[in-house]
Amino acid sequence: MGYYITGDCHAHFDKLIWLARFNKKLGKEDVIILLGDVGLNYFGADKDRENKKKLADFPNYFLCIHGNHEERPYHIQTYRTQIRRGGEVYYEPEYPNILFAKDGEIYDFDGKKAIAIGGAYSQDKEYRLITGLPWFPDEQLDDKVKSQVENKSADRGMDG
Numbered sequence: 001m002g003y004y005i006t007g008d009c010h011a012h013f014d015k016l017i018w019l020a021r022f023n024k025k026l027g028k029e030d031v032i033i034l035l036g037d038v039g040l041n042y043f044g045a046d047k048d049r050e051n052k053k054k055l056a057d058f059p060n061y062f063l064c065i066h067g068n069h070e071e072r073p074y075h076i077q078t079y080r081t082q083i084r085r086g087g088e089v090y091y092e093p094e095y096p097n098i099l100f101a102k103d104g105e106i107y108d109f110d111g112k113k114a115i116a117i118g119g120a121y122s123q124d125k126e127y128r129l130i131t132g133l134p135w136f137p138d139e140q141l142d143d144k145v146k147s148q149v150e151n152k153s154a155d156r157g158m159d160g
Helices: 014-022 045-056 125-131 143-155
Strands: 003-007 031-035 061-065 080-084 087-092 095-101 106-109 112-115
Touching: 003 014, 045 095, 087 106, 112 143
Parallel strands: 003 031, 031 061, 061 095
Antiparallel strands: 080 087, 087 095, 106 112
16 A cells, blocks of 8 residues: 655646656555646536546556645535545545545544644636636634634644
């Protein structure tokens, strides 16, 4: 089982394709963690489907942390939830190897714990609004989620 971490793909998956092509050992238990702005819930149904199909053929699974340049999965009707690595994740039945972490959930990677906290402020918000590019009002954590994250991390001894 291997772990690979990258981020800010913005739907440019060349480095992932290269990894899969040259790493012959990549298997279904291997995890590629994509840290924000993946490019799978940003463009809209058709373009997002096209991008998800690119990753659906990989033998491993992806654990995505949503960024500010993508819709949160719980706003998309096709997503369901399940438990993976001890925490709740969002997935679409059509793409079962593409998972999105839920904010505040704690995941276990062979005894190492990690808490998922996605999103950020978009410095390009005005540009995106003026040019008609997608912008998501809840791109940043709200106070409720921040409180949940703080409480859960303190309860699990992850508070410092």
